[in-house]
Amino acid sequence: MAKAEFGSAKYLSNQMKARGLQKLRFYCQVCEKQCRDENGFKSHIRSPSHLRKISQLSEASIDEYTRGFESDFLKLLKISHGEKKIRANKFYSQFIQDKNHIHMNATRFTSLTKFVQHLSKEGKIRLHGSEDVPEEDMDVEQLSISYVDNSKENLQRKEALHELEINETSEQEINAKLLQRQIETCLKDAMEEEKNHEVPINASNSYNEHKDKVKIDLKASIKSQRVAKKRSKPKKKSLFN
CATH class of the missing domain: 3.30.160 (Double Stranded RNA Binding Domain)
Structure with a gap:
């Protein structure tokens, strides 16, 4: 051909x-x-x-390439994913789709792993999956990254959200305390009402004693009345007297 x-x-x-x-x-x-x-x-x-x-x-040129590469990398990460977590390899594949991007081999970094470690130390990204793993043993396939937004607007927004959460928590605590007080008051009133309807034990014993005394007095009274009637009844005269 x-x-x-x-x-x-x-x-x-x-x-x-x-x-x-x-x-x-x-x-x-x-x-x-x-x-x-x-x-x-x-x-x-x-x-x-x-x-x-x-x-x-010159060294200045390498530093310029490094700054440009880092700036473009972080800018795309912020715009496309914000503070959401994403695999480092996956995002790097998205980043290099732009044919005009600055290539890593022109910077001070020899690998993507070293680059994301550098960004993490600078506090510009969060590095996930690197816990308890020595730097030399880190595998970029297992690493995820997320952008750290330290802008003034984002910090103010986070502070406002934090204050809102605190206020909501305080309101919930106040409502819980009021409800607890209402429950305690209702229980106290119920106990007092139940106490007022009970018959005292001493009063019951006294009533029984008086009842027994009344019974004894009645029997004695009836007996004495019968005896009195018999005594007051006249005797019949005999025909032989």
Whole structure:
């Protein structure tokens, strides 16, 4: 098959397809050159043109690349996910979809793991999944990140939400105390009412004693009346007297 002529539409189409299929880790940020594969990238970094540019690259330029990479990374994280947690690898895949982004190989960081560890130490992100794991043993596949929003507006919003939660808690506590007092008052009133309807034991005994005394007095009275009647009854006269 004949090669497409240089500069033709077919040639440009093939170039665009090749760029889309090539891996971003084989991109040289300093030379702004995309290599087709690992062998091509190794050949490029040994080339005189690349070595010349590297020799001219100052510490200030590396720091500038590093700041730009970090700034773009955090900006996209804030816009797309806010303070929600996301896998570090998954988000990095989203970040590098922009072909014009600054590549990590132009910064001071040699891996994504070291980069997210740096951001976590700076307090710019939260690193999840790194608990009780030494830094050298961290696996980026197991790490998740979330943005830390320290802006004035966000801090004010969090403070307002915190105050609202405190007020709601205080109101609930007040309502609970009032309800408890009402319950205690009702129980006290019920006990007093029940106490008022009870017959005292002493009063009951006294009543029984008086009742017994009355019974005894009545019997004695009846007996005495019968005896009196018999005594007062006249005797019949005998015919022989």
